[in-house]
Amino acid sequence: MFGLSRTGIFNNNTQKIKGTVVLMSKNVLDFNAIASTTSVAGAVSGLFGALSDVAGSVVDGATAIFSRSIALKLISGTKTDGEGNGKVGKKTFLQKHLPTLPNLRAKQDAFDIYFEYDADFGIPEAFYIKNYMQVEFFLVSVTLEDIPNHGTIHFVCNSWVYNYKNYQKDRIFFTNEVYLPGATPAALVKYRNEELENLRGDGTGKRKEADRIYDYDVYNDLGNPDDKSSLARPILGGSAQYPYPRRCRTGRRNTKKDPNSEVPSSSTYVPRDEIFGHLKSSDFLTFGIKSLSQIVLPLFQSALGFNAEFHSFDDARAFFEGGIYLPTNLISQISPLPVLKELFRTDGEQVLKFPPPQVIQVSKSAWMTDEEFGREMIAGVNPNVIKCLDVFPPQSSLDPSEFGDQTSTITKESLETNLEGLTVDQAIEGNKLFILDYHDAFMPYLTKINGLEVSKAYATRTILLLKNDGTLKPLAIELSVPRLGGPAGNKIVGADSRVVLPAKEGAEGTIWLLAKAYAIVNDSCYHQLMSHWLNTHAVMEPFVIATKRNLSVLHPIHKLLEPHYRDTMNINGLARQSLINAGGIIEKSFLPRKFSVEMSSAVYKDWVFPDQALPADLIKRGLAVEDPSSPYGVRLMIDDYPYAVDGLEIWDAIKTWVQDYVSLYYASDDEVRKDSELQAWWKEAVERGHEDLKDKPWWPKMQTLDDLVQSSSIIIWIASALHAAVNFGQYPYGGFILNRPTVSRRLIPEPESKDYQELVTNPQKAYLRTITTKFEALVDLTVIEILSRHASDEVYLGQRDNPNWTSDSRAIQAFKKFGSKLAEIEARIEQRNKEPSLRNRKGPAQMEYTVLLPTSEEGLTFRGIPNSISI
Incomplete structure (x- = not known):
């Protein structure tokens, strides 16, 4: 006899448990592929070809294929097979498509799935998945309902799954439970270790698109001596002369003229799970920046000339007020690209116009x-x-x-x-x-x-x-x-x-x-190359790699840090392709030109990890002194120091949250020392990720709870608030190039010279002949306008993209406390900005200090702290 129960359909001792699988098909506008073309015509063709290819296959066709081509097998976390490993269930395929599932986000599809189950199987805490299709998909989550004597089980996946033939071992995903290594259920130990081994790889071979391998390498892919001798660049990392943080290893072939350098690529390998898999307009970002570098800027340079100068300050403001008129043939080559039409917001047939930066919105002078x-x-x-x-x-x-x-x-x-x-x-x-x-x-x-x-x-x-x-x-x-x-x-x-x-x-x-x-100009270059690129983007990548290689997704510190790594490796890979590479956008528009990134290597020599904590940084710069009676343990030398005042509140909130979270899993220093994954993670982050500084005595030893709390807090601070502080004000301040020029082209004229007389007769011309040219300004303006924007699905500090990120209700409550504290800080910052006695909160330009307000809407908002270095 068959009957129905709360847990589904059953037959004697065997019953079926219901699951829901949420996934997304591959991005139909595969801009990464399209943007690799080297011509406007090729880009247009690729774009519209992609559109035609997906017609009729994205929704109904794709979902029908999914239901027959994706199979899962549950793995028990409580019952073992004859070899001591968790039991593996039968292969089960997706079934009914659920297009109206509550909380289903745009572009996501959900499916029913039913697993055979009996009491001898125990509690499923992992599953294998096989993709029998030739195209990959993005697995968002799996939820199992009404597990007998347990309830609902959530698997937060967020991973690309390729055809099974791309993997030596089946893809595995784990529940949202949290286990220190020594407390891992015996049934899961093999699977936990095996997954970390898969992520580490063996350090050999060229990485393929489908790979999920995290490894280290030096920055030896910025130059291209095989193309031109002028494009040769020194290798950064691995030497006393040019120390540098490590980046992700790609295994590409070496250049012919320099056997130690890699051949640059328009599709640099990034572990597949690090490539934008969500709604964020990051494929748009990738396409936009690549198109700027490869297509648009060469056309602009041809039309405007490299050395064309602004004629007056009004001419510089015309970028925002009247627009810049461009030749008809140039517009005709750009306008077919929908992405670029949005980027440049062309108004009319021959005009290029940008939104006015905040620094000149109230006062022009x-x-x-x-x-x-x-x-x-x-x-x-x-x-x-x-x-x-x-x-x-x-x-x-x-x-x-x-x-x-x-x-x-x-x-x-x-x-x-x-x-x-x-x-x-x-x-x-x-x-x-x-x-x-x-x-x-x-x-x-x-x-x-x-x-x-x-x-x-x-x-x-x-x-x-x-x-x-x-x-x-x-x-x-x-x-x-x-x-x-x-x-x-x-x-x-x-x-x-x-x-x-x-x-x-x-x-x-x-x-x-x-x-x-x-x-x-000194400040602009130092900001972009050191404060921004080096001190946030570059120094963070080794921590991302070390975490993925050594901390299982079941590890509590992995769950703590993982949101703060979102998209970082991908945006860094994009930077190496188009921004900081030889002949790239930075070299086109910043003073040091081909020495730009090399200069950041010299600054890295003096980088100190503990000093990245805001209180330590302020004390080191003499902007604060230790004061136990002050709210955050320091007293500022400048009371009205907006970055420090707001930042100390954010820093304290982060550290308090980390302290609350860590205390849930570690009761003593001894437990920190005995955590094998944690020790391997920190050792590798220091000795391989930051290998050139590994012998510095200031590295925390990761022997105490304080070491763990402080180090984790610094990582989160760098990825979130520090990056927000130096990134999202780029366009508001630097969009008006007269305010933040990135280049100087001549020294002060000598007295009695013709140029010296111009200092008196035409000061504006003298200024404009000295600073950034029109073309360089256009390069800089276009890029920082992209980089200063928030995406529609950005995840901000105090938020998570999935409410089921952990099964630990204590951690959920601590995180809610963190979010509430950030909301209170946001209200206080907004109140401070209204206080007229705090003159530095607005200044003559009447720009409120808003970049450390935790939340934001989409777009160019001049506020908001994303969890990660995601742009």
């Missing part, structure tokens, strides 16, 4: 003020470089035997004319002098940079006074170039420096405006 210049050092897009000046004159850490005496030439007398009655000694004693110091970062490279035809720059030091109203007033800017000597006349033996003081009129007024521009 506030960017020129000294107050705004100073405010952006603590509330702009690069607010974590300024330091408190505690020694005068400013000193250099460059080796005198290699660079000569690089001590600053700024004098006390030059500063005291604007010190509002204070002496330099009094100002230093009162913690009122600050410095934005790029001297040491740029001086070693200036001979090379200034030897380029298109770049001419200074190494800068900017001294500022903290006024009684809380704002920063620039006092002096030192502009330095290398002094060359030695037997061959090409050795740096010191610096030739010029100190520029504030002025408002005549040639001196224009020179002061130029001096600020030179300082900002």
Whole structure:
């Protein structure tokens, strides 16, 4: 007799349990493939070819195929076979399509599945899956309902599944349970270890698209000497000269001219699960950036000319107000591409127009003020470089035997004319002098940079006074170039420096405006290459790789950190293809050109992991001192320091959440030391991922609960709030190139020269002849507008993309507490922005400091902290 029960259909001791499988078909607009074409016509053809290929096959046809071509087998977590491993159930195929399942997201499909089950099988805690189709799909989740004596079981999968022939062993997924390695049910031990072995691979061979192998390599794929000798670049990582974090190994063949370098590719391998598999417009992003690099920018350069300059400040504002007129033939080549039409929002037949950046939305000239210049050092897009000046004159850490005496030439007398009655000694004693110091970062490279035809720059030091109203007033800017000597006349033996003081009129007024521009060019380049790329994107990738290789999805720390890795490896791979590569977008639009990424290697030498914690960073820069009586253990030297004030609240919320979460699984330091996966993870992250710095004494030893909490908090902080702080203000501040030029093309003219007279007769022209050209501005503007946007399905700090991310109700409650705390912080930040006495919250440009507001809507919002470095 057959009957019905709450658990489904049963026959004697065997019954059936119902499951729901949620998946997505492969992205029908496979922009990654389309964008690899090298011509506009090819891109158009590929795009519309893809559209025609999927017609009639995406919805009804695909779902019908899924139901016959995807099979699952349950694995018991409580009952073993004769060899001590979890029992494996019978193969079962998907059944009914469920297009209206509650909570089903767009582009997702759901299916019924029924498994034969009896009490001797125990509780299923894993499953095998086989894909018999030739095309991959994205497995979102599997839910098993009404398991006898257990209830519902959730599997959060988020993984691409290819045809089974692509795998040496069947794909396996685990439940959302949490187990430390030593507490893993005996039935699951083999499967847990086997999956980690699969993810590690054997370190050989060229990686294929379907692979899920995480391994390490140096940055040896940025140059392409086989194409042109001018595209050769040094290998970053693996040497004392060029230390660097590791990136994901691809195993591509080496170039012919340099056997240690890899041949670059338009489809760089990233483990398949790291490639955008959600609704985020990241395929759009990938296609957009690749198309910019390969198709659009060469056309713009041809139409505009590389050296075309803005004629006036109004001409620069025309990017946003009137638009830029382009030749009809150029528009005709771009306009067929739907993605690019959206990117450039063409209005009319021959115009290119961008949204106005916030820095000029209220005032067109506030960017020129000294107050705004100073405010952006603590509330702009690069607010974590300024330091408190505690020694005068400013000193250099460059080796005198290699660079000569690089001590600053700024004098006390030059500063005291604007010190509002204070002496330099009094100002230093009162913690009122600050410095934005790029001297040491740029001086070693200036001979090379200034030897380029298109770049001419200074190494800068900017001294500022903290006024009684809380704002920063620039006092002096030192502009330095290398002094060359030695037997061959090409050795740096010191610096030739010029100190520029504030002025408002005549040639001196224009020179002061130029001096600020030179300082900002240093700041813009340091921001993009070091504060942004190196200190967030590059340093994070080794932690992603180490986590995937060593921490099982069943491990609590994997569940803690995994959301903060979303899309990072993919966006980094894209950067190596089109942004930081030889001849790429960064080299086209930033001062150091071909030395850009090489310069970041020099800065990495001094990177210190523990100092990435915000309180430690503030103390190191002299912007805070330890103070146990203060809410976050530190007291700020500048009370109205928006990045630090907001950031300390976010940092404290992150660390409290991590502390609450870790305490659920580790009761003592001894348990941390005995966790085999945790120890392997940390050892590999340090010794392989950051191998060039592995011998530094400052690395946490991962022997205590404090080590685990602090290290995990730093990783989350870098991936979320630090990246948000240095990324999502790029377009609002830098979209107006006059405010944040990325290039300087000439030094200050010599007195009595024709160009010097122009400083008086036409200051705007003198400024525009010095900074970024129109083409370079267009390159920079287009890219940062893309990179400053939030996707429609972004997941923000305090959120998860799946409510069933863990089965532990205690962790769920702790996470809700974290989210509530972030909501309270958001309300306080918004209130602070309304306080008129906090002048640095808005400044002359009337831009509220919003980048550390945790949540955001889609688009160019100038706010929001995503969980991860996802763009």
